Amino acid sequence: QKEVEQDPGPLSVPEGAIVSLNCTYSNSAFQYFMWYRQYSRKGPELLMYTYSSGNKEDGRFTAQVDKSSKYISLFIRDSQPSDSATYLCAMSAQYDKVIFGPGTSLSVIP
Amino acid sequence: DSGVTQTPKHLITATGQRVTLRCSPRSGDLSVYWYQQSLDQGLQFLIQYYNGEERAKGNILERFSAQQFPDLHSELNLSSLELGDSALYFCASSATGVRGQPQHFGDGTRLSIL
Numbered sequence: 001q002k003e004v005e006q007d008p009g010p011l012s013v014p015e016g017a018i019v020s021l022n023c024t025y026s027n028s029a030f031q032y033f034m035w036y037r038q039y040s041r042k043g044p045e046l047l048m049y050t051y052s053s054g055n056k057e058d059g060r061f062t063a064q065v066d067k068s069s070k071y072i073s074l075f076i077r078d079s080q081p082s083d084s085a086t087y088l089c090a091m092s093a094q095y096d097k098v099i100f101g102p103g104t105s106l107s108v109i110p
Numbered sequence: 111d112s113g114v115t116q117t118p119k120h121l122i123t124a125t126g127q128r129v130t131l132r133c134s135p136r137s138g139d140l141s142v143y144w145y146q147q148s149l150d151q152g153l154q155f156l157i158q159y160y161n162g163e164e165r166a167k168g169n170i171l172e173r174f175s176a177q178q179f180p181d182l183h184s185e186l187n188l189s190s191l192e193l194g195d196s197a198l199y200f201c202a203s204s205a206t207g208v209r210g211q212p213q214h215f216g217d218g219t220r221l222s223i224l
Contacts, residue, residue: 032210043112043200043215044153088153092210097168100153 003027006089006101015110019076023089023101026070030099033065034090035074037083038103044088048074079108113137114216116201122222128189131219133201135182141165141204142184143213144176148197159184160207188221196223 006023013019021035031052036044048063050056056063062075072091076083089101113136121129135142144156146169155168159178170176173191178184188195198220202213 034212036215041217041220043114043116043202043217045112046212046214049212095209097155097158097166097209098213099155102152 003099004089004091004101006104008102008104010105010107012107012109013079015079015081015108017079017108019079019083019106019108021074021076021087021089021104021106023072023091024070025072025091025099027091027093027099028067028070029093029096030067030091031094032092032098033063033072034098035061035063036088036090036100038086038088040085047087081108081110084108112214112216114201114203114214116199116216116219118219119217120220120222122224123191124224125191125193127191128187129191129221131186131188131199131201131221133184133186133203133216135184135201135203136214139203139205139214140182141207141211142178142182143202143204144170144184144186145200145202145215146197147200147218153200156186158207158209165207166209191223193223196221 035048038044060077064073086103088103092098115134156170158166198218202215204211
């Protein structure tokens with residue numbers, strides 16, 4: 001079993017839809033949780049950074065962490081064609097390396 | 111724009127050769143990380159430098175080496191290249207040496223081995 005698992009997609013939604021992206025993990029020591037967006041031929045761009053459990057909102061993006069279930073989610077409201085990209089979850093234990101999920105490819109259709 | 115600069119953007123070379131990839135971190139960041147991204151392996155951590163010193167090693171092959179210079183830029187050296195080394199190589203930086211902090215990525219160097 002991989003440390004971090006993520007449905008690779010591709011996920012295709014109509015413009016304006018609410019998108020839910022998810023990751024599961026196995027290491028209960030993970031405390032820091034991140035979501036990155038990666039456009040084709042570009043580097044990953046940090047979207048959200050959270051510590052421990054709970055929710056964090058930034059504009060149209062909401063990150064949720066459920067440590068009891070070892071499950072994290074990223075919600076995108078009012079999705080736009082410009083949101084079409086690959087979304088990578090990432091996480092780490094304190095003072096340890098960051099482990100990235102394989103990424104979910106998202107297409108938002110106008 | 112993340113502020114992390116990587117050169118060159120694309121490198122094409124042959125098996126057995128040696129290449130050097132360069133990274134300039136964001137202004138003020140002291141840590142540099144190198145990652146390899148391939149279709150089948152995802153984003154794999156290679157090595158971290160903090161303020162000129164090696165801080166952590168990941169899945170870095172012995173044929174690969176890196177260093178961070180006094181001006182904080184970093185270079186990743188890949189030698190005796192094999193076809194399987196073809197991948198995207200990313201550099202990321204963060205403010206301190208504490209791993210788990212948010213990292214900011216450059217746009218990568220695409221290495222193609224013929």
